[in-house]
Amino acid sequence: MSTHLGRFLRGFRSLGSSPLVRTHPSARVSSRPASVRAIATFPLSIFSKSRDYSLPNSSWGPEMMQLYEHYTSQCEVETAAGEKVGGPWKRLPSYNRSLKYATGGVYLSKIIQSKARLFTRNIREVGAAFEYVLFVNEKEQRCLCLFQAGHLLEGPPGNVHGGAIATMIDTVTGTHATILSGPVMTANLNINYRSPIPLGSTVLIESALEKKEGRKTFVTCKVTSTNGSKVHTESTALFVSINVSHLLLGQ
Numbered sequence: 001m002s003t004h005l006g007r008f009l010r011g012f013r014s015l016g017s018s019p020l021v022r023t024h025p026s027a028r029v030s031s032r033p034a035s036v037r038a039i040a041t042f043p044l045s046i047f048s049k050s051r052d053y054s055l056p057n058s059s060w061g062p063e064m065m066q067l068y069e070h071y072t073s074q075c076e077v078e079t080a081a082g083e084k085v086g087g088p089w090k091r092l093p094s095y096n097r098s099l100k101y102a103t104g105g106v107y108l109s110k111i112i113q114s115k116a117r118l119f120t121r122n123i124r125e126v127g128a129a130f131e132y133v134l135f136v137n138e139k140e141q142r143c144l145c146l147f148q149a150g151h152l153l154e155g156p157p158g159n160v161h162g163g164a165i166a167t168m169i170d171t172v173t174g175t176h177a178t179i180l181s182g183p184v185m186t187a188n189l190n191i192n193y194r195s196p197i198p199l200g201s202t203v204l205i206e207s208a209l210e211k212k213e214g215r216k217t218f219v220t221c222k223v224t225s226t227n228g229s230k231v232h233t234e235s236t237a238l239f240v241s242i243n244v245s246h247l248l249l250g251q
């Protein structure tokens, strides 16, 4: 898996340094605690031109911030000799164009000029829709998402729309499967909605590898309250490995 993660992050870097990547100055985070500043510059400081949506903003409530600080502190640990080394978790940066995650190719420049935007990152008002950050634990083959649901995601009165929940589960499991297996598409997504998610609340979305069989990667995913006491949804997903040309050209 580390090979895929390495490739994945290298893909981020090579595209982040591209002059084609546009700036969103309005979206900069102004006042952040020291640990947040540290993670903001690690390991992808070359992305300074693009807004990294996974960093804290003024809409994040105390629960989001507390959890963010907790997992961020586990991204870098100190050895007995006082040396700082990578910890069990890695934060994944997040941009509003999915092609920034691809590694390039002949079609990239044509597509990057289009108006396409990542579904979960296309609302500019902070806190209005999908506020989330993903952390990956390579050793445990787990991915954890801290998700704060904004007021534009209403379904049943006062609660989050089931489609918005499915979107987040697809995002977390899809990103996780990509890290595990390289380029994939969602082939199947099963969701059991167990209890509603109140608008404005923060929940944990946790994805784990179940098994790999040839081109198929099976992932399980649970959405729970932040203390784990309440299960909101349980789901399973199947991802099928594809050629990048399938993703870019539909072939």
Ligand SMILES: CCCCCCCC/C=C\CCCCCCCC(=O)SCCNC(=O)CCNC(=O)[C@H](O)C(C)(C)COP(=O)(O)OP(=O)(O)OC[C@H]1O[C@@H](n2cnc3c(N)ncnc32)[C@H](O)[C@@H]1OP(=O)(O)O
Residues within 6 Å of the ligand: 098, 101, 118, 170, 171, 172, 174, 175, 178, 184, 185, 186, 187, 188, 214, 215, 216, 238, 240, 242
């Ligand atoms: C996922 C991308 C993640 C990118 C992450 C980048 C970094 C992070 C960046 C940004 C985060 C955003 C993350 C967003 C994530 C969103 C993901 C989506 O929503 S993807 C859109 C919705 N999905 C589609 O539109 C697929 C449409 N379907 C297809 O294109 C094909 O059906 C495909 C590729 C899935 C499979 O087609 P074939 O022709 O390549 O392969 P065949 O032979 O049909 O299947 C291969 C094996 O899989 C089984 N299979 C296929 N579909 C199945 C199904 N629905 N149920 C059970 N088995 C299935 C088959 O039975 C076969 O199994 P046997 O090898 O024979 O054992």
